[in-house]
Structures are given as C-alpha cells and as structure tokens.
Amino acid sequence: xxxxxxxxxxxxxxxxxxxxxxxxxxxxxxxxxxxxxxxxxxxxxxxxxxxxxxxxxxxxxxxxxxxxxxxxxxxxxxxxxxxxxxxxxxxxxxxxxxxxxxxxxxxxxxxxxxxxxxxxxxxxxxxxxxxxxxxxxxxxxxxxxxxxxxxxxxxxxxxxxxxxxxxxxxxxxxxxxxxxxxxxxxxxxxxxxxxxxxxxxxxxxxxxxxxxxxxxxxxxxxxxxxxxxxxxxxxxxxxxxxxxxxxxxxxxx
Amino acid sequence: xxxxxxxxxxxxxxxxxxxxxxxxxxxxxxxxxxxxxxxxxxxxxxxxxxxxxxxxxxxxxxxxxxxxxxxxxxxxxxxxxxxxxxxxxxxxxxxxxxxxxxxxxxxxxxxxxxxxxxxxxxxxxxxxxxxxxxxxxxxxxxxxxxxxxxxxxxxxxxxxxxxxxxxxxxxxxxxxxxxxxxxxxxxxxxxxxxxxxxxxxxxxxxxxxxxxxxxxxxxxxxxxxxxxxxxxxxxxxxxxxxxxxxxxxxxxx
Numbered sequence: 147x148x149x150x151x152x153x154x155x156x157x158x159x160x161x162x163x164x165x166x167x168x169x170x171x172x173x174x175x176x177x178x179x180x181x182x183x184x185x186x187x188x189x190x191x192x193x194x195x196x197x198x199x200x201x202x203x204x205x206x207x208x209x210x211x212x213x214x215x216x217x218x219x220x221x222x223x224x225x226x227x228x229x230x231x232x233x234x235x236x237x238x239x240x241x242x243x244x245x246x247x248x249x250x251x252x253x254x255x256x257x258x259x260x261x262x263x264x265x266x267x268x269x270x271x272x273x274x275x276x277x278x279x280x281x282x283x284x285x286x287x288x289x290x291x292x293x294x295x296x297x298x299x300x301x302x303x304x305x306x307x308x309x310x311x312x313x314x315x316x317x318x319x320x321x322x323x324x325x326x327x328x329x330x331x332x333x334x335x336x337x338x339x340x341x342x343x344x345x346x347x348x349x350x351x352x353x354x355x356x357x358x359x360x361x362x363x364x365x366x367x368x369x370x371x372x373x374x375x376x377x378x379x380x381x382x383x384x385x386x387x388x389x390x391x392x393x394x395x396x397x398x399x
Numbered sequence: 400x401x402x403x404x405x406x407x408x409x410x411x412x413x414x415x416x417x418x419x420x421x422x423x424x425x426x427x428x429x430x431x432x433x434x435x436x437x438x439x440x441x442x443x444x445x446x447x448x449x450x451x452x453x454x455x456x457x458x459x460x461x462x463x464x465x466x467x468x469x470x471x472x473x474x475x476x477x478x479x480x481x482x483x484x485x486x487x488x489x490x491x492x493x494x495x496x497x498x499x500x501x502x503x504x505x506x507x508x509x510x511x512x513x514x515x516x517x518x519x520x521x522x523x524x525x526x527x528x529x530x531x532x533x534x535x536x537x538x539x540x541x542x543x544x545x546x547x548x549x550x551x552x553x554x555x556x557x558x559x560x561x562x563x564x565x566x567x568x569x570x571x572x573x574x575x576x577x578x579x580x581x582x583x584x585x586x587x588x589x590x591x592x593x594x595x596x597x598x599x600x601x602x603x604x605x606x607x608x609x610x611x612x613x614x615x616x617x618x619x620x621x622x623x624x625x626x627x628x629x630x631x632x633x634x635x636x637x638x639x640x641x642x643x644x645x646x647x648x649x650x651x652x
Binding site for chain 1: 518521
C-alpha cells in the first residue's frame with residue numbers, strides 16, 4: 147500500500163464545498179470517483195482543507211492509499227482524465243504511509259478578491275465580491291494589524307462551529323490595492339476556523355466604509371462573540387492559494 | 400425617439416454568441432428581453448461586434464431606440480436589473496438618432512489569453528486556452544509583423560464567411576509574455592473577418608512550436624487560401640476588450 151499526495155486546484159462555483167455531502171457534488175466526492183475509476187478500488191481521499199461551498203482552491207491537498215503500480219507522478223494526468231475540467235490535479239507524489247495532510251504543521255495562504263467596479267464585472271463575478279464605493283485602505287490595514295498573531299478568534303468564527311479551542315495564529319494580512327478595479331486581501335495563518343477569512347474580510351470592508359474604526363477591532367476580538375464582527379463576505383471571492391509545510395516534524399494533533 | 404448607446408461586458412461561456420439565434424440564448428437576445436421588460440416596448444438592439452459563441456466581451460457596444468423618459472445614464476443600472484449576472488451594461492449615453500455602431504470608424508482591441516501551465520488551471524479555463532510546451536516568442540513576434548497593415552486576409556477568415564472584400568487593416572499585434580503561466584496576444588485593428596483573430600492566434604502558436612517559420616507568414620497571406628493557415632484557436636481565450644472611435648466623421652458604409 148502506498149500513500150499518494152495530490153495538490154488540487156478547482157473552481158468551487160458548481161460544488162457544495164470540499165467535503166462529501168448527500169445534497170450535491172463536492173470536490174472530495176469527484177476525486178474519490180475519479181480515483182475509483184482509475185484504480186478500480188473504492189477510495190476515500192483525506193483533504194487538508196475542507197473549503198466551503200463556492201470557495202475555490204489552487205493548492206489544496208489530498209492523500210489516498212492505493213495498491214496501484216502507477217508511478218506516483220503519473221497520477222496527475224491519469225486522475226485528470228476522469229475529473230471534470232473544473233477540478234485538476236496539479237501534482238502527485240508518494241509520501242510516508244503515516245503522513246496526513248491535517249497532521250502536519252503548515253501555513254495556509256488565502257486570497258480574497260474584491261471587484262471595485264461600479265458595475266460587477268461579469269468576467270470576474272465567479273471569483274470576486276463586487277464592493278463599490280470609497281474604502282479607507284489605511285484604516286483597513288491598521289485594523290488588520292489587531293488580528294495578527296495568536297488570538298481567540300471566536301468573534302470571527304461561524305456560530306455553528308463545533309470546534310472547542312478557537313485560538314488560531316495569523317501570520318500576515320496584506321491588502322493589495324494597486325489597481326483601480328481590484329483589491330486583494332491575502333491572509334496567511336497556521337490554521338483557520340469555519341468562515342474565519344470571510345468574516346475577517348467582511349469586517350475589514352466595514353472598516354473601509356468607516357462603519358467600524360480600526361481600534362474597535364481590539365474589542366471585537368476580546369468580546370469572543372460572533373455578533374460583534376461584521377457579516378461574512380460571500381464565498382466566491384475566496385481562494386485557498388497554497389499550503390506550505392513549515393516544520394514537517396511538528397504534528398499538531 | 401432617442402437613441403441610447405450601451406457599453407456591454409459579458410462572459411460568453413453560456414451563450415450562443417452575440418447575435419440572436421433560434422437554438423439558444425445570445426447576448427443580443429438577453430439585451431432585447433431586458434430592455435423590453437424595462438420599457439414595455441419590443442426592442443432590437445444593434446451591436447458593434449457580433450462575437451462568436453463562447454467569446455467574451457468587455458467593451459462591446461449596442462444601440463437601441465426608445466420613447467422612455469429614463470435619463471440616458473440611468474439605463475445602465477435599470478437594464479442590469481433585468482439581465483443575468485454574466486451580462487452587464489457598463490455605461491449608457493444618448494447619441495444622435497442616426498449614429499450606428501457599425502457605421503463609425505473604430506479600432507477594436509481583442510485579447511487572447513493563453514494558459515501556459517502543464518495542467519490547465521480550472522480557475523482560468525473559462526477565459527483561456529491551455530497551451531503547454533516551449534514557445535519561441537521571438538519567432539511569434541516576427542511572424543506577427545507580417546500581418547500588420549492592410550492585407551487581404553482570406554487565409555485568416557473562416558471559409559464559411561460570405562463577406563466579399565476580405566481586405567482588413569491590423570494596427571498592432573502585441574505578445575505579452577511576462578509571466579510563467581500566462582501569455583496574452585493583443586490584436587488591434589479597424590475591423591476583423593469571421594474567426595480572424597482566432598486563426599491568427601492558432602497560426603502564431605504553430606510558429607511558436609516551430610511548425611511554421613515566421614517568413615512563411617508572407618506566403619500564407621498571399622495565398623488567400625484558408626487551408627494555408629493553422630487551425631482556429633478555441634473561442635474561450637478571446638475577449639473583445641474595447642472599441643475606440645478613431646474618426647467619428649468617417650463612415651465606412
């Protein structure tokens with residue numbers, strides 16, 4: 147039995163998120179089906195990040211175990227043959243049989259794209275959130291500063307989440323605002339809670355509109371109360387860009 | 400009766416091109432329906448460029464006549480209310496009652512995007528052609544030079560075209576190749592034949608692969624024979640970016 151690690155990119159528009167669901171197609175479900183068709187064996191991949199319905203991926207990870215004799219790097223093209231064109235395996239390699247994508251310490255990079263046009267651009271609508279009006283970008287950057295580092299992010303986690311420990315560590319939040327028509331908010335961290343990046347983005351936009359001051363972020367964090375932060379930004383602006391190993395010997399679980 | 404000029408952007412993926420057809424939805428058809436629902440009057444827009452099935456637009460133009468008293472600039476938001484989200488009116492203004500988008504001298508700018516990845520990127524697949532392998536970009540630029548200016552472009556026109564005079568004037572062809580993962584071929588001209596940009600792109604790619612030498616372009620042009628040029632590049636890479644008036648007093652028809 148060998149364990150194969152896949153890097154996976156997808157347009158999440160037409161999927162009910164990563165994780166297998168009863169009510170519609172998912173990225174994980176399509177990967178399972180494609181690998182089953184290729185190898186003839188029932189397969190369940192294990193993913194690194196269970197992205198939400200409508201969220202996109204460029205560098206998500208999944209592993210599966212197989213008795214197939216296909217060389218590890220050949221799985222990329224072979225699995226792609228059986229996948230719909232909006233999901234692509236980018237690379238494949240063999241890892242240790244006990245390597246698990248949720249048990250390695252990594253930094254995840256998310257990008258959230260904002261279409262700044264007065265009219266939402268139909269060529270970017272699948273991959274961005276249209277926000278029109280003046281934004282105070284300096285205030286947004288100051289507000290983001292309060293979120294860097296290790297904090298209890300209960301205020302920035304969907305209320306429905308069952309996770310007990312809501313302490314997470316954000317490495318950086320960069321706001322790229324170097325074009326008239328697009329803003330990119332890039333968030334890097336060791337792990338994220340359910341909807342966390344989208345609640346951060348929704349809150350930073352309210353800071354940009356001066357509905358929230360940067361200094362209020364401190365109180366919002368400390369309140370540990372989801373109702374104190376702003377509304378969740380819509381899913382289609384969000385893409386999981388990459389997952390980097392930071393210390394392969396360190397296991398978080 | 401007033402004549403209103405719209406600038407229109409669209410994701411062409413789910414449409415059978417610009418022009419009204421019996422066999423499926425079109426950009427023109429959706430505009431007609433939206434304006435009819437807004438004004439209560441049967442309307443037929445006249446477009447500047449009848450883009451093909453699957454081709455996108457950022458700056459296409461359409462005019463329509465109306466008795467509505469809506470201020471010209473308010474049509475943008477009003478029509479968008481009745482359009483699907485993959486078609487957007489970008490701006491609206493009143494023009495002279497005899498102004499016609501196909502009877503003004505303009506320069507059209509098309510961009511053709513090429514995804515250079517080994518695996519087609521699912522987040523760009525709707526808007527690019529995946530071409531993997533080494534391309535000789537210098538040779539492509541030299542080949543493009545043969546096409547600049549006024550020529551009979553019969554070799555670069557779909558054989559089915561009914562147009563008699565196939566002389567057209569290309570202003571410039573720029574090949575942007577400043578990233579590892581994308582190439583953009585930007586073609587500007589006073590007018591184009593059916594499939595002309597896509598046949599040019601298909602041919603330049605064969606030059607990049609050294610299947611055609613740059614110098615052969617001269618003979619291909621002079622042959623006035625569609626079979627001498629390469630295959631038509633697929634539609635989804637192509638976007639009509641803009642239409643600029645160059646001399647509003649000069650009418651081509």
